[in-house]
Amino acid sequence: MTTISHVAPQDAALPKVKVDVLPLLLVPLLALLMLPLVGSFPTWVTLTIAGLAMGMMVFMMASGLTLIFGLMDVLNFGHGAFVSVGAFTATLVLLPMKSWVEADSVLMNLSVLGLAILLAMLVTGLLGWAFERIIIRPVYGLHLKQILITMGGMIVAEQLIHVIWGAEQIPLQLPTTFRGAFIVGDAALEKYRLIAVGVGLTVFITMFLVLNRTKVGLLIRAGVENGEMVEALGYRIRRLFVGVFMAGSALAGLGGVMWGLYKETLTAAIGGEITVLVFIVIIIGGLGSVGGCFIGAMLVALVANYAGFLAPKVALVSDILLMVTVLLWRPQGLYPVAKR
């Protein structure tokens, strides 16, 4: 027996993973391309920021969904329900603490917003746990039933919101210091949009770090690639499922709070309406890919904003057109996940 001679030396670097940069370039390319079309620079800045803000909020809602799909092969058509529940839970904080919302102090405003987000994420996270247990667990691996059952869950959740919070629209007030806009040069940058961009970036970076720098992240990524193998190595993938489902639901709740404040009125249908956009985003990004989902969200939101300014009629179908274009280029989405 000879020893295996071609073992790599201990300190040799692993072969570099090839980074697919083309999709990364899409967002800046699109923004630059639109600059001459829009014409005026300040308008372009405003539009771009608005697009980025919207994209960040959509990303928050979509990232959980795509991760859940990637890991568990479950597409939750009821994901929108978490968005609605998150937004409505926030009213439990924002309405009674009206004085803090109306106070002209950044600190008070921030803390009340933070509290609302925390509560919303907690509630939607717990709801996600219950949802996974009651609704989804019996139908793992059965796609048809999954679609039906999560759709049913969505209907029930929407109706329950009506039962608890009533059927009327709830007006939501933006905290005082977040209203208005900064004027930089001639461009108006709405403060709340900047906050949304900030929160969204934080979520993205945190997610990126967790997925790429921690053991849990490693397991999740391994689970996306090949769940059975992870199980064979002795990890309880079921716990991972539950954890990811809760985190994804909580993120949807966070997105719901931000989105609700952005719209400034709440209806129970808020989640259902955004679901379509979320689906388009994760299809564009490649089902299961968080990075693709981020780029997809930015693209969809930017295109919607530019189209809304340049050709309002086209804006109605801009999402679909974008999706078709992307799918013609890459039929599996921007970043196809290996096993699908």
Add this chain to the structure above:
Amino acid sequence: MIRTLFSGDLPRSRLLSAMLLAVLVGLALAPFLFHGARSLNVAATICVFVVLVASYDLLLGYTGIVSFAHTMFYGIGAYGVGLALHGMGPSWWAILVGTAGALAVSLVLALIIGLFSLRVRAIFYAMITLAVAAAFAVVASQLSDLTGGEDGRTFKVPELLQPGFHLIDGEILGRAIDGKLITYYLVFFSALALFLLMLRIVNSPFGRVLQAIRENDFRAEALGYRTVIYRTLANCLGALIATLAGVLMALWLRYVGPKTMLSFEVMTDILLIVVIGGMGTIYGAVIGSALFILAQNYLQVLMAQASASLSGVPLLANLFHPDRWLLWLGVLFVLSVYFFPTGIVGRLRSKALARRAP
């Protein structure tokens, strides 16, 4: 004779046969049995929904495709006829042109969506149809010059179908033979014919292949059936029949609008009916539609009473508020997906089967 008419697929359960017969007789004699505009409207809606839901069952129950674009095709049919009658005036030609145009548009759309996304997995198709249908609804309500926007369009139907028209003087069984009655029977017999046609389709060799694809598409492919083509065909058939259902609805209501024809609520209604009635049975569409539409129209009255009697209790009163009837149906829907996935019809059939062979 009856066997041929039902394409050899009889109800196979005494209770089910009785229920079907009750629905059939009720619908056939609705104008004479029940008086008042509302009950006739309920009966016509049931007829249209039987066709619409059965055509959806063709996709969901028989082929295993989840589509959320079924209301889109329904809406295309309704808008096709509606806009043709609105633009060309009340003539039979307009109906013909509108129907043909709508069928053509539906067919092309169904083909494109199908070929584009049916190659991949069921989930993908569900998401794409959801997105396309949503976009279509928005476009239809925004192109207000053409479609009348949110308000929709009212239009006149040919003279024979107008409520003011009287075929003969006097009454038969206490009912004037007017245009409304003629329209009702036009809807009823078209629905009946389409229903029997669908029963024929699912019991043909073609229908068997669809079921094979539903059970195991890999194996069906291995047996030499081009699953993509069969799926696309089923999709187109479902779309065309849904379009015809839309045509009937538009003729009955003499109105088209996004709320009644294109909204997502119609889609959830279809889903609820198909699952509660029984997937993959076609008969489920009849039982489901009848129960659902009746519940939609009359359950709310009951719930209002329950709510009123509970008005002291804060949350319970809300639970039984008449507008919350969808909550209870949603719960029923979730439970039926778990516990009796073949719905009412499947349940009755398996019971009958168990009794026959103890």
